Each structure stands twice: as C-alpha cells, then as structure tokens.
Amino acid sequence: SLTSRLTVGEWLDMWLASKKTRKTTTNGYESHVRVHLKPRIGHIRLSRLNVGHLVEMFDAIADENETIAAENQARREQVARCSPGRPGAPKAEERARLAEERTKLAAMQPYRKLTGPATRQRVRSTLRAALNAAIARELITFNPA
Numbered sequence: 001s002l003t004s005r006l007t008v009g010e011w012l013d014m015w016l017a018s019k020k021t022r023k024t025t026t027n028g029y030e031s032h033v034r035v036h037l038k039p040r041i042g043h044i045r046l047s048r049l050n051v052g053h054l055v056e057m058f059d060a061i062a063d064e065n066e067t068i069a070a071e072n073q074a075r076r077e078q079v080a081r082c083s084p085g086r087p088g089a090p091k092a093e094e095r096a097r098l099a100e101e102r103t104k105l106a107a108m109q110p111y112r113k114l115t116g117p118a119t120r121q122r123v124r125s126t127l128r129a130a131l132n133a134a135i136a137r138e139l140i141t142f143n144p145a
Contacts, residue, residue: 008049009042015130032126046134051144058120065114078105
C-alpha cells in the first residue's frame with residue numbers, strides 16, 4: 001500500500017500542508033523540516049523510523065556544530081590577518097600581503113550559526129508533533145521522538 005512506502009520527508013510535507021497555524025509557527029516548522037529533518041531522516045520510511053535514527057540525527061547536528069565552530073574561528077583569525085599592522089597607509093609589500101589575505105578570506109565559508117540546545121529541542125518538538133499526527137491517522141503506532 002501507499003502508506004507503507006511513505007517516507008518521513010513525504011509525511012512531513014503532507015503534515016506541513018495540513019497545518020493551520022500562525023505564519024511564525026509555520027515558518028519555524030518549515031525551517032526545522034528543511035534544514036534538519038528532511039536532509040537527515042527524510043529518506044527513511046515512516047514505518048521504519050526508530051529512536052536510533054534520531055540519535056544519529058542529533059549526533060550529526062552536534063558534529064556539524066563542531067565543524068561550524070572551527071570554520072567560524074578560522075574565519076575570525078583570517079579577518080584579523082586582513083587588517084594592517086599599524087595605523088596609516090600601508091607600504092606596497094604590506095598592501096600586497098593584505099590583498100593576498102583578503103583573497104584567502106573571500107574563499108572561506110561565511111560565518112554560520114550553531115544549532116544550539118534550544119533549537120535542537122524545538123526540532124525534536126516539531127518532529128514529535130508531526131509523528132503524533134501520523135499516529136492519529138494510523139500511519140504508525142509508535143512515536144520515537
């Protein structure tokens with residue numbers, strides 16, 4: 001049947017389409033689904049979703065946070081290298097060095113926000129609400145969120 005092949009991503013889309021909430025609430029749900037839920041667990045069949053999948057998802061978010069923090073730190077250090085050593089107009093060799101440092105800076109990732117504990121909790125809450133709706137429609141019998 002169609003419901004047995006339904007993926008988490010497909011269900012989240014159906015659930016979002018059926019929601020009648022304030023715009024800010026809908027925006028939050030859509031953001032959680034787009035940024036966290038669909039990329040990490042959207043491919044899993046709804047009937048097969050389990051607690052282990054969610055543990056993996058939140059571990060992946062934590063790993064990504066470490067990467068983002070390291071990239072942000074590297075960018076901060078590169079920004080510091082892009083400022084002249086002393087006040088006044090820089091000499092030709094200093095201008096060349098600054099131009100090279102700015103080129104390196106332009107090639108780096110922009111600053112990105114970390115996914116903090118409150119956001120992770122809201123992502124779980126969004127998923128829990130969607131899965132509770134799936135239980136109400138008898139698509140699944142257990143909510144792993």
